[in-house]
Amino acid sequence: MKILKSLLICCLCLLSGTIARGQMQLESNLTTGQNQTKPEGFLNMALCPSYEINNWTFGAGAELAILNPQNTMLDAWKINAERKIIIREHEYKIYGGFYCRPFSEYMRELNLVLTIKTEYGHFRGMIGNNSRIWRLSGKALEQWPEADSAGTTMNKEWRNFLYEFSYHLKKTDHPWNIGIGFSNTNGFFFNQETMPMLFGRYENKISESLQLYAECWFQQAGAANLQAQYYGFFMKGGLVWKSGK
């Protein structure tokens, strides 16, 4: 509940900031699909407001599990910042984010993410790292108070390579585009580097302030082990709204 309140306050601050001199952006999407943990399917909704000022973008977001939540309806939340930089007249975006997934009554998955992304003509690329921390929840610490002294309250994976590469039919500034690519991350989750997902994306800029997009993702397990099988798929549809400057 505290998290939702914080997000609400954050949204209000961003909204008031828009009136001042920056640019407000709101991204909302629905994700549906199925996988081996949810063969009967799932439906998630995400809302991610952000605020851009002087080459910086500050954002937050939450994903709600509307159908088949693993633990609570608040599936995951994040805060993030992004900085545009120009190197040899080419724009890059450096992104940092903190993600929390309360996937269990007893455990939380936290991710610290640092990436750099850019676009070259028809190509888009992103590389980075996420550090994943699983830590016990307050309830678990009450159940196992000895975990603190034993040093077993959390487990860390500091290094996990993140990537996303895609090729698009049109150049970036075209009003609509369609592309295919592969990545080990999407939205609020981050697979290990050896678990790439394939995706296709369609996007359409309806007006200067509104863009719609749709994505289809295919998930495979065990590909790097050369003994692979279908794991799941999901489809995502969303809109990005930008306020006027």
Place this chain on the structure above:
Amino acid sequence: MEKWKIIAFLLSIFLTSCFHDLDEAGAFHSKYNANERFEMSQEWNASHPFQVILMPDSEYSVLYCGDTHIGTYREFSIVLDAAKSPSTAALVVAGDISRGHTESYDTLETLMNTVDSVNWFFTPGNHDLYFGGWDEYYPRFGASSYYFVVSTPAGNDLFIILDSGSGTLGNLQLNWLSEVLESFHPSVRHITIATHLNFFKDGFGLTSGFPMEEANVVLDLCARYEIDYIIGGHDHGRNESAIGNTNFIIMDQCHDEESNSSYLEIKYNAVSCIHLFHAIPE
């Protein structure tokens, strides 16, 4: 275009001939998926009820090893000898036991037919499933998902063996795991799960673990049912970590062609369980 097709064809022939033990086609297609293997395992389990091993003392050991990649089996023989100790209740081999070829399975089956006085339990790894290896594994060794119980005067301990050979447990095996834990949890002293893949990784790596959604489901079960140990192999490098009540162990390989091989011993008693590694002399 024809030129590229010829190059791709020659390249695939070259790669196949270079890596006799890798089944590149498996990255795109598997004859049996995790759910199909699980259903076959359940059929096997229906006619082979779970094993109960009776131990006279409340303190005993179970040995674990993995990644034997038979072929040759000098190091695996050392583990088999160690498992003959009267205080050892069982030996669990957590995948990549063979190289998937028929001759590899023939060697393994012949070896295991010579072993008596050891309660051994297998589960397949990705290499065991290469080249259609499940068709060799299943008729020889049976189920890949099952459990057994070690019964002592002070109480019973539960051991669950999971099949993660194709990178996922699959929804049927996940449901079954939840049901087994739910039915046994209050009545057993300790719970140990052994499988081939790992839930945590140590640094950048080329081998896959579980998809994140699935890892999180299992981590939740670990906390909910206070599982003592999750044992895996696959990485050919030891790693130990713990969160809450659960120890996550990645074992060294037990493979003649590599150095620093070891096997794992877990000692169980009425109140706790502790683990130690035994180096295998080269």
